[in-house]
Amino acid sequence: MLRLYDPIQHDVFTLNTLLEHLVCNVWCEACNDLCEDKLQDEFKVIYNYSVKKEVTLKSEVERIYILFKGLTEEQKNLTKQAFTTNNSIEVLCNGGIPIYLNQLPKVVNDEIKPLFKWCYETLLDKGKVAGDKMDYYKALIKHNDFITCPCCGLIDFESFESKYREAYDHYLPKSKYPFASVNFQNLVPLCYKCNSDRKKAKDPIEKNRVVFYPFSTEEHTIEINSDFILGVNEERLDIELNNFKITFIGNTPKIETWNWLFDIEERYSNQIKGFSKTFLTKIRRRHKKFLKLKADWTFINTIDYLIEDYEHDYYDDKKFLKIAFLKVLKKDDTFLQTCA
Secondary structure (H helix, E strand, O other), X not given: XXXXXXXXXXXXXXXXXXXXXXXXXXXXXXXXXXHHHHOOHHHHOOOOOEEEOOEEHHHHHHHHHHHHHOOOHHHHXXXXXXXXXXXXXXXXXXXXXXXOHHXXXXXXXXXXXXXXXXXXXXXXXXXOXXXXXXXXXXXXHHHHXXXXXXXXXXXXXXXXXXXXXXXXXXXXXXXXXXXXXXXXOOEEEOOHHHHHHXXXXXXXXXXXOOOOOOOOOOOOOOEEEEEEEEEEEOOOOEEEEEXXXXXXXXXXXXXXXXXXXXXXXXXXXXXXXXXHHHHHHHHHHHHHHHHHHOOOOOHHHHHHHXXXXXXXXXXXXXXXXXXXXXXXXXXXXXXXXXXX
């Protein structure tokens, strides 16, 4: 993640709390008592919503309760542990070990997984469920004042004033971690290129990877550097970026996962190569204006001025990449001589 979300409190987290009680204190405590007697009153408010034709949430909860009666105490305890472990999203992002579906009783994959998928896709949009996805999105984006996707910094975001919102990415995919399906610590607004085009259903923590936790309150910085040899063809007014590469300075293992998930290096390279010609023209034009005001002004002065100016709104208009481009120009003696 180029930037991290500053988390907020919101009613949308309530449903995950209700489901935690359902799994850990109802299903995993299944016995001869009635299922309904174990449920919280807050859950009973949403009991009669239809999961599918002629099937209510109540009937599904009671059906799964009966299935849990047939499990051993060891299986019930492992399921309870899995809910807690797999909802500890920050711990898992930092190297914690999840409990995978193939370790759990078959009922989790076959019955709970599709029910929790319905909870995210349908139940959250119902009127009696505390909080909703749109209201939470507006509050989160307004609080963080994000104009572009915090993951890549390249794509404009729907603002908190828009009637639309960006899609939520299940950071740990719900296909593998169904207990985190409605946990908004695991639901991250990302742009369509990060979410749908790149990450898709990739699992950030597979093969013991570590990954940026999108809602971490820890200090977070990534320095982006580029390097290339600038070739300028004055006759065609064209430029070439030869031996081009992007490098990152920061938490290397997490940056590697970020890059793998979202193709960051390739996308940043394409962006810089794409804007290099027009940006260089603008730099030269700005330099000529400075020269009219001060005869001894140098091209390095212009570059330093722009870098300092861009750092004030570092994440706007891809300026974090433009700064990386400017720093390479500053080191290119051949190019500086042509601009002298």
